[in-house]
Amino acid sequence: METAELQDKIFAFCEAAKGKKKLKEKDIIKGVSAEQNVPPDDVKKAMRAMIDVGRLMYSYGGGASSVEIPSEEYLREKGLIK
Amino acid sequence: MKKYNTPLIDQLEKGPWPSFVTEMKKAGKNNEMANDAVGHLEKCYTTKMGYWKHGGIVGVLGYGGGIIGRYSELGEEFPGVAHFHTVRLNQPSGFFYTSKALREICDIWDKYGSGLTNMHGSTGDIVLLGTKTDALETIFAEYSSRGWDLGGSGSDLRTPSCCVGPGRCEWSNYDTLDLVYNLTQEFQDELHRPMFSYKFKIKAAGCACDCVASIARSDFSIIGTWKGDILIDQKEVQNYAKKGMNVMSEIVSMCPTQCMSYDGKELKIDNAECSRCMHCISKMTKALKPSGERGATICMGSKAPIVVGSLLSWVIIPFIKLEPPYTELKELLRKIWDWWDDNGKPRERIGEVIEVKGMRSFLEAIGVPPLPQQIKEPRKDPFMFYTEADIAAYKAKEAEEKKTGKYRF
Amino acid sequence: MALPQRRTDIGPPHYRQFMPPVIDKNYGKWKYHEVLTPGTMVHVAESGDKLWTVRVASPRILSTATIREICDVAEKFCGGHLRFTTRNNVEFLVSDEKNLEPIKKDLAARGFKMGGIGYGITNVVHTQGWVHCHSAATDASGIVKSMMDELFEYFESKRLPNKLRLAVACCVNMCGAVHCSDIAIVAVHTKVPVVDDEKFKNMCELPTVIGSCPTRAISPDPAKKSVKINPDKCMYCGNCFTVCPPISIKNPERDGVAIVVGGKINSLRSNPKFSKLVIPYISNEPPRWPKVVAAVKHIVEVYASHARKHERLGEWIERIGWERFFALTGIEFTFQSIDDFTFMRDTMRTASTFKW
Numbered sequence: 001m002e003t004a005e006l007q008d009k010i011f012a013f014c015e016a017a018k019g020k021k022k023l024k025e026k027d028i029i030k031g032v033s034a035e036q037n038v039p040p041d042d043v044k045k046a047m048r049a050m051i052d053v054g055r056l057m058y059s060y061g062g063g064a065s066s067v068e069i070p071s072e073e074y075l076r077e078k079g080l081i082k
Numbered sequence: 083m084k085k086y087n088t089p090l091i092d093q094l095e096k097g098p099w100p101s102f103v104t105e106m107k108k109a110g111k112n113n114e115m116a117n118d119a120v121g122h123l124e125k126c127y128t129t130k131m132g133y134w135k136h137g138g139i140v141g142v143l144g145y146g147g148g149i150i151g152r153y154s155e156l157g158e159e160f161p162g163v164a165h166f167h168t169v170r171l172n173q174p175s176g177f178f179y180t181s182k183a184l185r186e187i188c189d190i191w192d193k194y195g196s197g198l199t200n201m202h203g204s205t206g207d208i209v210l211l212g213t214k215t216d217a218l219e220t221i222f223a224e225y226s227s228r229g230w231d232l233g234g235s236g237s238d239l240r241t242p243s244c245c246v247g248p249g250r251c252e253w254s255n256y257d258t259l260d261l262v263y264n265l266t267q268e269f270q271d272e273l274h275r276p277m278f279s280y281k282f283k284i285k286a287a288g289c290a291c292d293c294v295a296s297i298a299r300s301d302f303s304i305i306g307t308w309k310g311d312i313l314i315d316q317k318e319v320q321n322y323a324k325k326g327m328n329v330m331s332e333i334v335s336m337c338p339t340q341c342m343s344y345d346g347k348e349l350k351i352d353n354a355e356c357s358r359c360m361h362c363i364s365k366m367t368k369a370l371k372p373s374g375e376r377g378a379t380i381c382m383g384s385k386a387p388i389v390v391g392s393l394l395s396w397v398i399i400p401f402i403k404l405e406p407p408y409t410e411l412k413e414l415l416r417k418i419w420d421w422w423d424d425n426g427k428p429r430e431r432i433g434e435v436i437e438v439k440g441m442r443s444f445l446e447a448i449g450v451p452p453l454p455q456q457i458k459e460p461r462k463d464p465f466m467f468y469t470e471a472d473i474a475a476y477k478a479k480e481a482e483e484k485k486t487g488k489y490r491f
Numbered sequence: 492m493a494l495p496q497r498r499t500d501i502g503p504p505h506y507r508q509f510m511p512p513v514i515d516k517n518y519g520k521w522k523y524h525e526v527l528t529p530g531t532m533v534h535v536a537e538s539g540d541k542l543w544t545v546r547v548a549s550p551r552i553l554s555t556a557t558i559r560e561i562c563d564v565a566e567k568f569c570g571g572h573l574r575f576t577t578r579n580n581v582e583f584l585v586s587d588e589k590n591l592e593p594i595k596k597d598l599a600a601r602g603f604k605m606g607g608i609g610y611g612i613t614n615v616v617h618t619q620g621w622v623h624c625h626s627a628a629t630d631a632s633g634i635v636k637s638m639m640d641e642l643f644e645y646f647e648s649k650r651l652p653n654k655l656r657l658a659v660a661c662c663v664n665m666c667g668a669v670h671c672s673d674i675a676i677v678a679v680h681t682k683v684p685v686v687d688d689e690k691f692k693n694m695c696e697l698p699t700v701i702g703s704c705p706t707r708a709i710s711p712d713p714a715k716k717s718v719k720i721n722p723d724k725c726m727y728c729g730n731c732f733t734v735c736p737p738i739s740i741k742n743p744e745r746d747g748v749a750i751v752v753g754g755k756i757n758s759l760r761s762n763p764k765f766s767k768l769v770i771p772y773i774s775n776e777p778p779r780w781p782k783v784v785a786a787v788k789h790i791v792e793v794y795a796s797h798a799r800k801h802e803r804l805g806e807w808i809e810r811i812g813w814e815r816f817f818a819l820t821g822i823e824f825t826f827q828s829i830d831d832f833t834f835m836r837d838t839m840r841t842a843s844t845f846k847w
Contacts, residue, residue, distance in 0.1 A: 022696065024237070025277040026423055048275070051144055058146025058236075058276060059139045062699060062734040064429050065146050065236035065276030068139075077215055078143050090778045094633055097640030098647075100604060102550035102622070102632040109554035116554075119622075126621035126630065127777040130743035134625040136736045144499060152623060168623070175506035181562035181571035183509060188555035197555045201575050204618070204666045211552070211623055220494060227495035229504045245577065248519035249510060250534055250542065250584075257519065259506050270500040290758035294577050297763045298671040298756045336801055338760050361759040365801070368523045386665035388730050389705045391833045394671070394763055428699070429734070 001038055006046045007055070009036050014056060014069050022059075022066035054080045083114060086121035090128060109197035115212050116196040118162025122154060140167055140215050142222040146276040148232025149218060162196075165214040169195070169221055170207035170233035172241050172266065172273075175259035176249045177202065190224045204299075205283065206243030207233035231270075237280050237428075239272040244286035245293040252367060253360070254288030255306030255376040256404040262286050264408055269415070278419065279426035279435075286378075290360040296381075296395070301432045302415065303381040303395040304404070310374015311353040312362070318369035319349045333362050377403040380414070383433025393433045398445070400455040414448060421447040442467070511572035513542050513586040529648060530605025531591070543585040545594055547603040548614055548639075548646060551579040552622065552632060560601065568594035578614040578656075580607050604646065610653055612645040612791075617659040618666045626729055627661035628678035628746040629775050634659050637779040638676075641788055652798040652807070655791060656755070663728055671754035673804040674787055675766050678748050678775075680727040684740035688717035695735035703734045706832075726832065747774045749827075750786055753805030764805050769817070771827030793820050812846050 001009075013032050017023050023031075028047055033040040047067070050056040057070040075081045094103045106123065109116035126132055138151030150168040157164030171187070187208065191197060196212030203209040213221060222232065233241035242265050245251070247258030265284060266273065272282075285296035288306040296303035323329050329349065334342045341355035342362065349369075351362075363370045380402055381395030402410060418432065421444060426435045436444045445452065483489050507515065517536035524534040527543075534542045561581055565573040568590040574582045583598075585591055598605060607613035615638070618624065620631035638657065645651060658672040662680075669675045700718055701709050708724035709731060718738075720731075732740045750773070754766030769790075773782050790804075797819060798807035808816045817824045830838045 022428075024279070024428065025275070051146075051275075054143060057139075058141055060137055060141075060146070060151070060236045060276075061139065062696070064280060065238065067146075071139075074139070078219065091633075093778045094636050097636070098604060098643045099636055099639035100548050100550040101636060102552040103636075105550055105552050105554045105557060106622075108556045123622060123630075127633070130746070130775050130777060131741050132621040132624065132627045134623065134627075136625050136733075142497075152625070166623070172503035174503050174509055177575040177577075178506050178509040179573055179575075180509050181565045181573070183504070184558055184562050184573075188558050192555050199553050199555065199558065200551050201549065201553050201558070201579065201581075204616070206577075219497075223494045223497040226498040226501060229501065231499075231501045231503060243577075246574070248521070249506070249514055250521065250544070252521040252523055252534070254519070263503070263506060267502045270502055274500060292757050292763070295671065295756045297758075298754075332801060336760055359758045359760060361801075364759060386660075386670060387663050388665075388728065388733075389703070392665070392670045392765060394765070427702075429703075 001036065001042075003046050003049070006032075006036065006038060006042065007050055010043065010047050010050065011055065011069070014067065018069060022061065022064070023068070024065070025067055028067055054078050083110075083117050084121070086117070086124060088120060088124040091120070091124050106198065113192070113197045115162040115166065115214075116198050118160040119166065119196060119198065119212060122156065122160045122163050125156065125159075134166075138167075140218060142218055142232070145232060145274045147235040147238045147274055150235050152212075163212065166196070166212040167215065167218065169210040169213060169218075170203065170205075170235055170241065171210065171225060172231050172233040173202055173206050173208050173243070175244055175262045176246050177206075178249065186228060187225075187230070190221065190228075194221045194224070205233070205240050207241050232274065234273045234281075236276045237278045238274070238276040238282070239269050239278070240281050240283045241273065242266050242284040242286065243294060245288050245291075247286075247288045251288060252371070253291065253306075253363065255308050255372070256288065256378055258286040258288045258304075258306070260406065261304070261404055261408060261411075264406060265412070265415075268408075268412055272419075279422060280429050280431055282419070282422075282432065284415075290358060291364060296384075298384050298394055299386070300384060300395065301382060302418070303384060304378045304411075305381060306376070306378045307358050307401065308372040308374055308376050309401065310372065312351050312356065312370050313373045314349055314351065315369045316348055319366065320347075322366050322369060327365070333365060336361055375403070377401050380411075382418075383431070383436055385431045385433055389429075390434065396433075396436075396441075397456045398448075399450060400453060417448045440467075509572070511542070511570055511584050511586050513540050514584070516540065517542075526609045528605075529608050529611055529646070529650075531595070532608055541588065543588065543591050544608075545583040545585060545591070545598065545605060546576070546607050547581045547583070547598060547605050548607060549575075549579050549581050550632065550636065551614075551617065564594065564597060564601070564603075567597065576614070578607075578616055580614045604643075606646040606648070610650045611648075612639075612642050612651070612655050612657060614646075615639060615657045615659060616669065616672070618661045618664075618669075620659075620661040624661060626664060626733065628680055628729075628741065629661050629748055630777060631659040631661040631678075633777055634676055634748070634780050634783060637781075637784050638787055641784045642791065645791070651791070651795050653801050653803045655794070655804060657787070664733070670751070670765055671756045671763060672766055673752065673754065674790055675751050675754065676748050676783060676787070677751060678746065679772070680729055680740045680742065680746055681772065682727060682740070682742045682745045683720055683722045683725045684727070684729070684732060684738045686717055686720065687737040687739065688712070688715040690737035691715075691717040691735065694737055700731055700735045700738070703730045705730065743775070747772050748780075748783055749773075750783070750790075752790060753808045755803050755805055760801070761803075761806050761809070766805075767813075768828050769820075769822055771825050790820060815846050 059068040140151040198211040200209035244258035244262040247254040283300040285300035286304040341352040380399040384395040617631040658669040658675040660669040750770035751766035
């Protein structure tokens with residue numbers, strides 16, 4: 001699978017969990033890897049690339065870290081949108 | 083700048099011990115944020131409660147650790163602390179600095195933060211207390227371009243830390259400073275990008291004195307030890323005695339294994355019985371020193387009381403050699419994290435997971451055999467698991483005994 | 492001005508560049524050390540080289556102004572070299588004996604307090620408290636300051652049977668090794684938390700909240716789409732608040748501190764031990780917590796007058812027995828000192844051999 005396509009799948013996976021379950025990195029890697037039949041390392045690399053450009057972000061709440069879709073506020077602060 | 087009336091916390095500027103309130107006021111002289119932190123603290127002292135909200139979602143792009151979001155509930159009353167985030171900078175091994183390095187840290191912090199610090203936080207980081215969200219990327223660029231990276235926070239590898247080790251101590255059984263530097267570099271990804279179920283702390287102590295409290299507050303405690311004899315300089319023993327030490331009552335009778343004797347002239351140690359507690363060595367450092375093979379004991383699992391009570395670390399590997407590039411230790415850590423990944427629920431520390439899943443499951447996963455050094459005493463109940471393989475092995479042993487006519491227990 | 496280019500994953504600077512030449516030369520080749528005064532010690536290398544250390548107290552919260560002053564002193568006498576200890580003291584690293592007395596004089600003139608080495612009380616490991624933490628049930632820094640003012644002589648001059656390690660945790664999360672200290676102060680909540688049902692719905696995950704409770708006191712409240720807390724089971728640990736902010740636990744009139752004693756982290760003579768509960772509750776009394784300070788001082792003094800040389804507080808208590816400790820200190824023994832959480836089996840006495 002092309003990286004861009006995989007990243008769309010990762011994004012969809014995170015979107016589906018939004019507001020329901022806080023996803024750890026591992027949840028995404030294991031979940032998408034099983035769902036798309038892609039090696040876990042590829043998912044990890046693709047996900048990390050998304051985090052690096054702010055398409056996803058690390059979050060923290062309830063005493064633990066998770067990965068989420070960034071808010072507009074976050075993107076504005078990082079200068080990624082006006 | 084607003085001038086706060088602070089009659090309660092002013093009382094903490096009196097007395098001989100250095101005052102944190104004085105420090106806060108010093109920072110507050112030229113800094114709006116620190117000034118409001120002073121007013122904010124007075125309010126806490128007046129009402130007897132805190133006003134900080136839970137950590138918020140802040141960080142630098144690409145990292146999930148190193149910044150702890152902090153907002154006040156009283157942001158309107160004290161705008162300077164409406165955002166008051168913490169930046170954790172990874173400290174150098176052993177907390178050694180030059181004034182030049184410290185001044186550089188201060189200059190940047192004065193420019194973008196409150197001017198308040200903790201030297202250091204409990205985990206070991208340089209803690210920079212209080213800055214705003216929009217300054218975070220700038221702060222990171224300023225520090226990282228000068229060679230300072232962020233430390234850990236959240237569900238990641240927390241910044242490893244160590245005792246002063248070979249930098250200034252005669253008792254260190256391995257190079258704590260180098261090991262911690264090396265592990266920190268090796269596991270940068272684990273440190274900055276939270277991928278674990280919960281936090282994971284590594285602390286490295288050079289000997290059983292454990293000046294970094296590894297046995298009590300690290301998931302992975304590395305405690306230096308040795309396998310040879312304690313060398314005795316009898317002349318120095320006599321010097322201690324001459325200077326007023328009662329070698330019998332202070333050394334020999336305080337030895338936990340009773341492996342020492344002293345006849346007034348010569349100190350003797352039955353080294354095979356010594357448990358290497360460091361009492362005699364630390365009291366007679368000129369006269370006694372370890373010899374032979376050096377390395378460390380790996381203990382695991384310690385943590386504070388949340389959730390089901392505090393734990394001290396358990397002995398997992400009685401002895402491991404620690405020499406660069408520390409390949410065995412790094413492989414061990416990776417195996418441990420893999421097992422934790424497969425078995426831990428969110429917010430479960432590794433010690434808790436080992437308790438739930440059983441020590442056997444853990445030891446087998448990381449390839450460590452059962453050893454009497456791991457326990458204080460064997461189990462006292464008869465409820466135990468037998469695998470088919472266990473029974474087959476016991477049966478095979480018995481068949482062998484029948485052949486040889488000799489029991490092997 | 493343009494921002495410098497950020498770099499990621501570089502880790503900390505290498506420690507070796509910060510070390511004074513005498514350490515660089517004698518790295519890993521130290522032979523012995525001697526404590527000269529409670530504030531100074533000398534390390535002697537196999538080569539015969541010597542390094543003097545002057546230790547001063549720090550309130551842990553340091554302004555950049557004070558760090559710069561520390562730098563001034565280090566530049567004047569130590570070639571700019573210094574370090575911090577794991578208990579937040581500052582150590583000036585003096586390579587030339589000629590500078591030893593002058594640096595001490597200079598530090599004293601600036602108001603720095605030297606001490607903390609050897610058999611006394613050194614700096615206190617503590618948490619953020621009201622200064623900077625969301626779950627604080629007290630102010631750690633304020634208690635530390637009040638306590639150390641009162642115990643200051645044990646830092647600067649007066650000696651004890653062994654070292655005595657103090658710690659303060661502003662809640663039971665206990666950042667730092669507070670649970671294995673000779674005497675630790677732990678802030679506690681004493682009231683069942685209150686759930687804001689409206690906010691709960693939007694901010695909290697039900698299974699996470701239920702799972703967070705160590706005593707299984709939390710159950711679902713389907714009608715309100717929230718949770719209820721069983722007051723007979725709740726031990727006020729606050730873990731539910733950590734995972735779910737709308738469960739509020741702070742209460743100014745009921746939050747207070749408990750005192751635990753007898754822990755240690757080193758393995759000298761006896762194994763590392765946890766601190767055990769002796770005083771279950773003292774009200775928060777800012778700004779100087781007089782009763783907390785008095786209690787700690789009292790325990791220190793009873794230990795000082797009864798323990799044998801080299802005995803840590805916990806070792807002394809184990810020798811004489813806890814019943815004797817309560818008798819000697821006059822501390823009232825209460826139900827809270829009997830474990831009814833997870834350790835009862837290990838902590839009840841199972842022999843008739845005790846002291847009256």
